[in-house]
Amino acid sequence: MDAHRKHQVSLRGASAKEITRDDLLQKVSRERELRNYAKRAASAALFIQRVWRRFKVTKMVALQLQQEWETSVNRYTGVMTAIWISNNLLRPFLFFITRFSNRYQKVHSKKIDSMRMCFTILLESLKSPDLKRNFCFLAIGTTEERRIWSYQAQHLTSLGFFILSEYSEYNSGAQDITIVTSLAMRILVILTDLKGWKGITDDNRLDADLSVKGLVEFTGSNKSSSYVSIARYISALDNYSSQTKVITHESDKFFITASAITLAVRPFYLNFFDGERPDILDVNHAAKQYIVHLMTIPWLVQLLPPVLLPALKHKSILFPCFQTLLILKENVLMEMSELAKSEVIVSFKEIPPVGWSLANFICLATGNENDSVDSRSFNQGLDWALYVHVIITLAESLLAYLYNIEWLKKKKKSFQTDVESLIQPGDMVLHEGEATHESLIMSYMDQFRPVCQQWHLTNLLASVNSDAIKKAETSISNSVVQLAKIDLGDVALFYSNFLRIFSALSPIRGSLPVLNMLSFTPGFLVRLWGVLEDSFFSADKHISDNHTSENAKHKDFEKIPKQASKDGGSKWVSALHKFTGKSQTATNCTDAIGSHAATSKVNLDSSDVWDIEPMRHGPQGIPKNMFAMLHLFCATYSHLLLVLDDIEFYEKQVPFKLEQQRRIASMLNTLVYNGLSHVNGHHSRALMDCAVRCLHLMYERDCRHPFCPPDLWLSPARKSRPPIAVAARTHEIFSANLRSDDSLTSLSVGSVITITPHVFPFEERVEMFREFIKMDKASRKMAGEISEPGSRAIEIVVRRGHIVEDGFRQLNSLGSKLKSSIHVSFVSECGLTEAGLDYGGLSKEFLTDMSKEAFAPEYGLFTQTSTSDRLLIPTPSARFLDNGLQMIEFLGRVVGKSFYEGILLDYSFSHVFVQKLLGRYSFLDELSTLDPELYRNLMYVKSYDGDVKELSLDFTVTEESFGKRHVIELKSGGKDISVTNENKMQYIHAMADYKLNQQILPFSNAFYRGLTDLISPSWLKLFNASEFNQLLSGGNYDIDIDDFKNNTRYTGGYNEGSRTIKIFWEVIKGFEPKERCMVLKFVTSCSRAPLLGFKYLQPPFTIHKVACDVPLWATIGGQDVERLPSASTCYNTLKLPTYKRPSTLRAKLLYAISSNAGFELS
DSSP, X not given: OOHHHHTEEOSSOTTSOOEEHHHHHHHHHHHHHHHHHHHHHHHHHHHHHHHHHHHHHHHHHHHHHHHHHHHHHHHOOSOOOHHHIIIIIIHHHHHHHHHHOSTTSOOOHHHHHHHHHHHHHHHHHHHOSOTTTOGGGGGGSOHHHHHHHHHXXXXXXXXXXXXXXXXXXXXXXXXXHHHHHHHHHHHHHHHTOGGGOSSOOTTTHHHHHHHHHHHHHHHTSTTTTHHHHHHHHHHTSOOGGGSOSOGGGGHHHHHHHHHHHHHHHGGGGGSOBTTBOOSSOOOOHHHHHIIIIITTSTTHXXXXXXXXXXXXXXXXXXXXXXXXXXXXXXXXXXXXXXXHHHOOOHHHHHSOHHHHHHHHHHHHHBSOTTSOTTOSSBOTTOOHHHHHHHHHHHHHHHHHHHTOHHHHHHHHHHHHHHHHHHHOGXXXXXXXXXXXXXXXXXXXXXXXXXXXXXXXXXXXXXXXXXXXXOOSOOSOOSOHHHHTOOOHHHHHHHHHHHHHHHHHHOTTTTTHHHHHHHHTSTTHHHHHHHHHHHHHHTTOTHHHHHHHHHHHHHXXXXXSOGGGGTTTTTTOOOSOBTTTTBOOOOXXXXXXXXXXXXXXXXXXXXXXXXXXXXGTTXXXXXXXXXXXXXXXXXXXXXXXXXXXOHIIIIIIOOSSOHHHHHHHHHHHHHHHHHHHHSOOOGGGHHHHHHHHHHHHXXXXXXXXXXXXXXXXHHGGGTTTOOOHHHHHHHHHHHHHHHHHOOSOOOOOGGGHHHHOGGGSOHHHHHHHHHHHHHHHHHHHHHTTSOOSTTTTOEEEEEEGGGHHHHHHHHHGGGGXXXXXXXXXXXXXXXXXXXXXXXXXXXXXXXHHHHHHHHTSGGGSSEEEOSSTTOOEEEOGGGXXXXXXXXXXXXXXXXXXXXXXXXXXXXXXXXXXXXXXHTTOOOOGGGGGGTOHHHHHHHHHHHTOOSOGGGGOOBSEEEEEETTEXXXXXXXXXXXXXXXXXXXXXXXXXHHHHIIIIITTHHHHHHHHHHHTTTSOHHHHTTSOHHHHHHHXXXXXXXXXXXXXXXXXXXXXXXXXXXXXXXXXXXXXHHXXXXXXXXXXXXXXXXXSOOTTOGGGOSSOEEEEEEOOOOOHHHHHTTOOOOOOOEEXXXXXXXXXXXXXXXXXXXXXXXXXXXXTOOGGGO
């Protein structure tokens, strides 16, 4: 038989189509499933029919019973005893009314009439002193009567809260539902308060008390839905500040609100007797419901009348809530998260319930029981320790929500919108939804005002046990003993969480109020650092000894002026030459500052002093109890550094001594480098952001006025930094991702060179910069922008007398195309084209001559600072010149072209101006580098002991340009605002901000646009302001003669063994450093050597032989060559006659370099 037919069967004989066994089994299974489904569907239909019939019958019976009940009650004329009320009034009423009253049915007018009738009779009964007529009499009657009373009272309670919930959805002007709700609340208040019962004696008080407690327990349970209903009612209230303050006009509504609050807090008093705390921690189920439903109401404190707030602020309410939340933390937070999913409250879409509970607890915990939210104190009797632990728990839960990926994406989009609106306000349209979102966030954050006030922190610090700082973790424990205490770590975690919350909610201005308060709370920052210093530096006992031995050297750093420290990092020579093919070797390093023998020699092992052991694994290596303290310290100190001037930092040394500043810098440096080098979780992001910001501020201050040894900044990466080639390519890739990625970029290994370039020696970063340019040229060549040499060169014709104007006219519009080579043809003063071909020398001469003329103060675009180093900065009057800003933008391209081609320009820019080019904001402490006199005057105003009004200052600044005086207001209406003792700090910082940022911003933006046409901004960010100037104009004001000699070419017949060449190098060695620089400027037009040595000088330094025949009689008489040496700066060539004597060569060369001439000497 065929193998295929072997597994087939026939159902109806040989004529039927045969199918396989598997297909048959599948067919049978499907038919069985269909039959089962049909049976289930039929059963479900029958069940639905039965339920529907039962509902219809019940409804019909309930309607009939309601009619009979109304008739019976209206016709009844006898005495309404408690038994009659229970049997004839409540029993039928509760049956038919509960059949109609559920969350899916609204209360109709007919039901409202029945409720009103029933509640009116019942309320009269409850007020009756006759026990037989008082409904409460049943609670102290027989066992059956007690059971009936308990059953009916519980149903009345549930009905009352249902009515309260429905009332929130009705128009506040509906009188009938208002009266019914008011009656229901009155009944519930009386039933749950034994003091409201009439006719209770000492004999039956115990039974009545048990009945009341049972009803109150039911009220606080889930069965009554009390807290859900109260929450719905309060959430529907209008903000009390917008309501009428005349309570008599809305007495019913006020009474309903007061009754709801009374019923909400009533279950709490079951565990408190005479206001005393229970000895054993009692987990109150009502407290849990209270927290989940009431404390999550948005703007709870603002919705309630102030007269009701003391009830919620009382310690008998807050204490059980704090205990319950800490013990049932996971359960409570889970129910809050479920609440956010089930409710449709709009505010929950922006802020989760846990966020609202955080705000409400803070509002209720602050202020006296008779004060408003703005009161400057805690509630009387508040347990501060429990308060701190509760707020920490809620804040961490809120942060977990805020750091959700989807929420962060939304906030990043909103943040980008804010930034764009600041840049282009005219082009942005804020939609209603966006405005609502931002206003809601700001209104929510406004509830945290108490946290941002100094008294709040001061009170918490007063409660901290100052005898010892606990080393245990700050996580919440179930032990009451641990919950009753807090330490400085708990306070730090408290404020650290709020900093993160504010930053997440409002990235631009959110955390400023907290940071202002923390920064200026006396002693707080010092106290934080004291704990951190003891923790991180206690194991390094050798540090103190090392500091003692190096103290003199550190004092040298403190006293040395800024100019002497420009090459602070440049003396660290890299051991790795990846691009030149050399292997990694260690080289000797010399100190960048000072010439003393003891300080010029650096022991490599001494850098381990600044490599802090606990920080070598980044944030992961920090103990948990120190993590929040370190985050808070970094955030606070980075904020304080913005307003800390140099006098306070260096002279007064507040808040820290300079030795402490060095420790702080080393700690931050090690933390940030290792944090970037190791993989860290998202929880470390806030710490890393603050540490990076604080590190940058300290490093920039050290660059201006050194207080740290250079090896401190290099220390973390001394043994583990990546090779130059790897670092360069990683930096380029990371920078490209920063520009293209829309998501929040996390700190990673690739960002080491981007965020902390200073850990690489300056020479290595210069090599990276050259590598970037090399890579860019290679990519341009691959793209076809560069083919044969000179094939795509830019041809220009320049008149000698109009070099700037001709260059601007022909090159300014090229943009990034200026990267191509330039071929220059000069036109002499006579109008004749100068002979010669440009192989690079003429273009170099063009750039150097044009920059020399354009940057001269006489040209009107740039001026010199009043400091001793006379650095360049745009002149404010340049904006009034024709094409002034366009000319400055063009000069940015000229500088970019010089960078791109490796041509040195003998100019240096002001520190403040370079900061703008590097994308950094300048602060008060930097004003001394721009205008020392203004800085001194502002410091005089700051420290003025008398009344500042005596100085007759206002919020204006006066500028003079072209003989005209311009008055500029530092703030709106500034000319009418006098400077006083109260606002003098605003004046000082406003003046500094104007001089350092606003005044210079249009010029720096223009220069930046031109510069970045050729040089990527990410390349420039490898350097600080001083290093930028070194990159532009070369290294130190001296020359390495051996390097100079080894990289010099000889032409025209000279070689290394020529007599004149040997004499030349002997003369150069005998020159003073200043004279050697003059020789270099004479030949190359720049007085400083290339940063990485003369092998990088383009074109190479060349000595060309100029043959001079001396008559025989002159030679016999001892006469030497009379001709002067000359130079061709466009080719870096020295034309040196064949001198025979060193004295002659020295004299002639000195005369030539001092004559301020070059080529024309020939």
